[in-house]
Amino acid sequence: MNIWADTVALSRMQFALTAIFHMLWPVLTTGMGIYLVIVEGLWLKTRNSDYYYHARFWAKLYVLNFGIGVATGLPMEFQFGTNWAPFSEAVGDFFGSILGFEAAMAFMLEAGFLGIMLFGWERVNPKIHYFATIMVAFGANLSTFWILAANSWLQTPAGGEVVNGKFIVDDYFQAILNPFMFISVSHMFFATLETSLFVIGGISAWYILNHRHAEFFSRSLKIVVAVAIAVTPLQIYIGHLSAEQVAHYQPTKLAAMEAKWETSPAGQPADWSLVALPNNKLERNDWEISIPNGLGYILEFKKNLSEPVLGLKEWQPDDRPKMVGLVYYSFRLMSGIGFFLAGLMGVSVIQWLRGKFAPEAIAQQKWLLRTWLLAAPLGYIAVESGWIVRCVGRQPWVVYGQIRTADGVSNLPASEVLTSLLIFAGVYTTLFICAMFFGSRIIRQGPNLELSVPGIENQPAVETEPAEFIPDQRPVEAQQ
Known part of the structure; x- marks a missing residue:
């Protein structure tokens, strides 16, 4: 099949491009907003x-991400009408209203207090200003x-049924509080916070x-580590709960996440695949390294292995x-990064307890600081990988078990979709x-420590600082 002449494939590629690029920016604003409150x-x-x-310094990066996020989020909304019109017509009564709530309640609230x-x-x-920061x-x-x-409802549709190709809502709150909702919201909340923490730390x-x-930013690094002590292990635990939900509600996705082709019957623990090379055509893995019985105990321990772990061959292609x-390795990349960040947090706590985070010692921890710098983009990669697992693993359904993706695509010439895809790629590259x-210019300029502080603005800024926190204002070359 030539994907460049396939409207469905091109529409999926375009939505994937816009979604993956857009996701980069609100991930940081949602988590950094909490840091600003702190x-x-x-x-x-x-x-x-x-x-x-x-x-004052971190708010500059916040507003930059906010602006790009707004500019890249609007095209995603329009695509539901241009590229996914049948889908919008079928589920718009519920899905469209939820997106409307997001714009009217959340976006307008954030934008209204941002100024x-x-x-x-x-x-x-100052208290009114703090209230505005909290509202943002x-x-x-x-x-x-x-x-x-909204996305969780696509994964586990609830609160109604499809009648004559249109989803009719019977219980609005049941639709909102669908089975995936609570764990999904929690998982994404901690993902954005964790990503922001490691960006700030990096x-x-x-x-x-x-x-x-150095002394000034050692304080922000300490704040990040203190918050990450709770966030990183919680995120791993919630991720495990999310995988358990997938096993219960979307067994085909679980089978893809584990590249599991054959079913493991009840009472027989399934092997846990560490690394494999899935072969879709032959419906097997060309090679694999696995832990015997590992997956069965991870997923079914509480159930005493009473349920089978289904393989992909249980369903028609x-x-x-x-x-x-793609699903298999995206899941492992996301999980691996989660454990790496938790490990980095643990090592940082140990170094802090050893007194290595003191202002006079922290600059000597070059290996640790370089690891934090390396970790700065990893949260983004983990979030994007998680969304690939979530959405690609849901296929071939746009509404799981109800509406197929191919049935939700607008009847457009492939050439037109390809043209818009290339335009999006060019514009987003420029953005x-x-x-x-x-x-990078904000970061190179650094914090402005000469700003007047509300309440003590008649004094020079440097006199309001403890002596040990007066930064070295010489050029970098002179400092070295």
Whole structure:
């Protein structure tokens, strides 16, 4: 099959491109919003101006991501009408309203208070400003709730039934609170927070490695590690709960995640595949390294192995995911990164307890700082990999078990879809270059420690700092 002449394949590729690129930006804003609430709250509690400068600096990166996120999110909404019109007509009464809730409730709330958060530092009462910051963070995470509620409904449709090709809602709240919703929202919440923490930690490590404001950014690194102590293990646990849900509600996806072709009967634990080379054509793995009985005990331990673990051959080829290798390795990449970040957090805690995070010692931990710098983009990769597992593993269904993906695509000439796909690729490449340029410029400039601090603005900024937190303002070359 020539995918470049296949409207379904091209429409899927276009939506994948726009979704993967768009996801890069709200992932950081939703998690960084919580970080901004933390540092501004610490400033209000302690009146330590160091926290104030942190809030001002990281807010610049927040607004950059917010702007790109808005610009790339709108085309995704339009695609439901242009490329996926039959799907929109079939489920629009519910799915469309949920997306409307996201725009009207979450996005407008975040956008409405964003101006106060960015420009209201010396114009409103500090407590009012803090309330605005909380509302921005709440709006960003409320957006996550509605998007995940809508997507979870695609995974486990509930609250109605399809009648004459159209989904009729019987119970609106049951549809929103579908079986996947709670775990999915929790998993994505911690994913965005974890990604943001390691981005902030990686940037902080870069400053320390380059001997720029080392004492200042050692504080942000400590905050990140303190929060990550709870976030990283929780994310792994919630990810396991999500996999258990997949095993119960979407056994075809589980089989693809594990490249499992043959069924393991009840009472016989299934092997856990570590690395394999799936062969879709021959319906087997060309080679595989596995742990005997591992998967069965992971998934069925509480059930005393009372249920079989189904293999892909239990379904007809048209009723199961075709891109098994992509799903299989995306799942392992996501899981591996999760454990790596948890391990990095554990090592960092040990070093902190050993006194290696003290201002005079932290710059000497070059191996640890370089690992944090390496970890900065890994959260993005894990999130994108997770969404690949979630959406590609759902195929061939756009609404699982109800509406096939091929039936939800608009009847458009393949050439037109290819043209729009190439335009999106060009525009998004330009946006990415611009985002990297402005983001790197913000980071190169560093924090402005000469800003007046509300309440003590008549004093020079450097006099409000404890002596040990006065940054070295010389050029990098002179410092070295």
